[in-house]
Every structure is written in structure tokens, then in C-alpha cells.
Amino acid sequence: MFELKLARKARLLRWLMNFYPPYLGAGIRVRHISDDFRQAQVRMGLRWYNRNYVGTQFGGSLYSMTDPFFMLMLLQNLGDDYVVWDKAANIEFVSPGKGRVYADFTITEQLLDEIRQHTAGGDKYLPRLHVEVRDEQGTLVARVQKTLYVRLKPRMRQAGAK
Template sequence: MYLIYFSTFEAIPFKRILEKWKLFRFNRMIRKKWPVYHRLGPRFEFVSEDLLKLKIRFPFNNKTKGYNGLHFGGAIYAFVDPLYVYSISENLGSEYLVLDTKAEIDFLKASNQDLVVETEVFPEDIKSIREECRTKKKTTRIYFIEVLDPNGQKIAIVKKTIYIRKLNLSFPITSRL
């Protein structure tokens, strides 16, 4: 009979492998559900358990390159477009409708490097959204997304207006991720 001892030194690599496997599965699921992500190739590098905090890397390659050999602006916008709607929808559940109503993007600098975006929705925001939807039936939120290059310089700033309302039972949403 053999006894296997696991020390804390050996548990750390296993935990890291498990986290990488979860991210791999999450990236694969997102690519199947969102055709734009399948085509452009962004990768989720960090996803919190409650899906409120996301970190995504957007590659610079032939699929994301524009005419001048730099990142194509439409690809940058398509890359950041669904992030807040996804996080909020998954946390509120199927009884809420979450939509983009308005978006603005300011391109500050051109880039030919991979880009990084970090988004975070706080649990207090989710609670206040539920409270407002209970009293007013609907609400809007404004979120800002900073698109950064690997050196931390801002490439673009995206302003998104998100509309949230409590659904009527007669209007079900049938397709969710």
C-alpha cells in the first residue's frame, strides 16, 4: 500500500491548473455563444466566481488589424460591447432584461499591440439595481471601460449606458448563455 502525501507546496500548482482549466472552459463556452468573440479571438484571463469582475486580453493579429496596420476601431468596440450586459444579466437572473441603449467610444491613441480590459460591477450595484427595479420597474446605469495597452496607456475609453427592467411574466426571454 502506498501513501501519498500532499503538502501545501504541491497544492499550489494544482490550484493553478484547475483555475486555468476553468478559464479554458469559460473561453470555449463564450466563443460558442458569441460569434464576434469566436472570430476576433479575445481571451478571458480572469473571471471571478460571481462573474462581476472580468479581465480580457484582445490580441493584435490579422483578424483585428485595420487598413493602416493598427487595431481596427470596430473590432475594439465589438470586443468590449457585451461585457457589462453579460455580468449584470448573469447576476440578476432571467427575470430581468438587460440591454445596451447607448454607447460612445473615444479613441485616444492608435496601437498595434495586444489590448487589456478590466471590468468590475460591485455587489452593491446589483442590490441597488434590484431595489430600483422593484420600486420603479426599470433603471439605467452608465459604465466606463478603459482599453489599455500592455504598458498601461489608455487606447480608448468606452461609455456604455445599460438599461435594466424587471420582466413581465408574459414576455419571457428564451435564449440565454
């Protein structure tokens, strides 16, 4: 029953994100969110409305297509006992995006265990997660590093201290 609810939640989130005005305006499409929120794939085509001055993918749109996914995936996998925020980001533009581009996100059980271990005592943890943006030929277009803030919610920190 829980897995069915999660699967519906993943499909609903995918649908909602595809109609989210900033994503619509940039031509970003969420192609897939796995039922367990451990994988996601996003794509963006090159259109007249998301090109930069020299006719390639606008850098802001490249970043935007990677922005919320790690946070959303961690929130779903860690549950209601955790606070998860985006803290910082860095994008390195490697080559021009001259066509459709993709970003594939993955959250592993090892990462979740690492987060739980570092936050068990109530401390914050700042994992650095990486995603690459590639074109249809597999050429690297950009590397994005996201630093997230993860911590047990105050009520859980207090409960653990007792």
C-alpha cells in the same frame, strides 16, 4: 452547491466565448470570468486580420471586445427576475492600439444595490457603466461607456403590485 454551479457556468461561458466566431475572427480572447460573474478580463492581440489601414487595432474590434460583458455580468448577478439589455454605447479612441490590449470589467455590490433600488417599483433603470481598453504598458487606448436597460420582468412587477 449553487456556487459550484456558478463556477462551472463561468468557465463554460469563458470557453464558449473564446470559440464564438466573431471573437475568433477578431483575435479576442476571454482570459477570465470570476466564479461570481463580478469580474472579467478580455484581451486582443494585434494580428494581420484585425489591423486597420494604418497598422493599429481596428476600432470595431476594440468595441467588440467590450460589447457583451456588462450585460452578461448583470444578468448573472441580478437573476431571472430581471430584463437586462444593452441600450447604447459610446467609444472614445484615445491612442492607437499598437499591440496587445486588455479590458477589465468589474460589477460591484453597490451597483447591484443601486439597480435593485431603482427598479424595485417596476421602473426601468439605465445605468451607465465604463470600461477602459489599455495596452500592455498601461497606456489608455479607448474609453467605452455602455448604457444598459434594466427592469423587473412583467411577472415580477405584477407580483410586487399585489
